Amino acid sequence: MSHTPAAAAQSFCREQIAGGVTNHSLQFVTTDVLVVEMQPAGQFEGRLTVIAGHTYREPSQVFNRCLMPVYQTAYRWTGNRLDAENVTSRVIVDQFKRLDLPRTVMAVEEQLIDATVEAIGKHWANGYGVSPLRWSAFHAGEVAAPRRSTLSLRALLDPLPGELRLVIVLRFLRRRTVSQIAAQLGVGQAAAAVLIFNALESIGAELGFGRAFDDPAQATEVATFVDHLVSRRRPPRFEATAASFQALLAATCVHATIAGNDLPRARFVRSLEAYLPERPPCNTHK
Numbered sequence: 001m002s003h004t005p006a007a008a009a010q011s012f013c014r015e016q017i018a019g020g021v022t023n024h025s026l027q028f029v030t031t032d033v034l035v036v037e038m039q040p041a042g043q044f045e046g047r048l049t050v051i052a053g054h055t056y057r058e059p060s061q062v063f064n065r066c067l068m069p070v071y072q073t074a075y076r077w078t079g080n081r082l083d084a085e086n087v088t089s090r091v092i093v094d095q096f097k098r099l100d101l102p103r104t105v106m107a108v109e110e111q112l113i114d115a116t117v118e119a120i121g122k123h124w125a126n127g128y129g130v131s132p133l134r135w136s137a138f139h140a141g142e143v144a145a146p147r148r149s150t151l152s153l154r155a156l157l158d159p160l161p162g163e164l165r166l167v168i169v170l171r172f173l174r175r176r177t178v179s180q181i182a183a184q185l186g187v188g189q190a191a192a193a194v195l196i197f198n199a200l201e202s203i204g205a206e207l208g209f210g211r212a213f214d215d216p217a218q219a220t221e222v223a224t225f226v227d228h229l230v231s232r233r234r235p236p237r238f239e240a241t242a243a244s245f246q247a248l249l250a251a252t253c254v255h256a257t258i259a260g261n262d263l264p265r266a267r268f269v270r271s272l273e274a275y276l277p278e279r280p281p282c283n284t285h286k
Contacts, residue, residue, distance in 0.1 A: 079252030213243035
């Protein structure tokens with residue numbers, strides 16, 4: 001029988017379920033970690049979550065575990081590689097100077113999450129005139145509904161009416177231009193841009209960003225923003241209205257759900273490795 005913490009946790013959970021313990025949490029301690037079992041799923045296995053105990057001791061451990069979540073969070077809220085790399089670089093360079101290891105996994109990851117959210121907020125404030133208060137409201141919603149980050153593209157599109165779903169598919173997946181979409185739908189380019197705007201606002205509302213404002217005054221600016229996302233360029237900056245900001249965030253989330261978009265480049269990862277503190281030589285005494 002295995003005596004690892006994970007095996008002990010699974011064995012304990014099975015014993016409790018077999019004994020009829022359900023519908024409430026169980027906490028127990030192994031030699032390495034404190035584990036909580038919440039609401040057994042069905043009659044077979046419960047869900048186990050490590051809530052305390054593990055410790056980061058080396059910067060490389062933090063880097064290997066946390067780089068991808070930081071980058072993918074940045075990509076989800078910026079929608080493009082260049083801005084996601086800027087946010088990630090800022091977090092890694094600034095925060096790795098302040099890690100003060102060894103520290104618990106929970107404390108380090110909370111530090112990096114806070115730094116990532118702050119860096120993304122600065123991106124929207126400096127580039128689009130979004131106030132820290134407005135950004136913090138969106139971030140609070142993200143914390144309250146973490147399932148947003150795991151929604152598939154289909155889940156984002158299914159609630160949309162047919163015409164709005166079509167323009168998102170044509171723009172983000174088929175990579176059709178606004179003029180091509182307008183020709184296919186038999187409308188003018190301005191009307192096609194408004195359809196894209198309305199579709200993104202509706203997605204934003206479904207994501208919990210708030211009600212749709214129905215104010216497409218910046219539909220052209222949003223359409224240009226999307227053009228740059230689709231062509232993998234850094235979008236132009238402009239002073240975004242509240243309605244536009246909601247549409248822009250929906251666009252970044254849609255773009256991030258497309259397979260492969262939110263994966264960092266290998267050379268970018270290698271460039272960040274240079275900021276890892278060198279490990280001091282070990283003193284060996286025999």
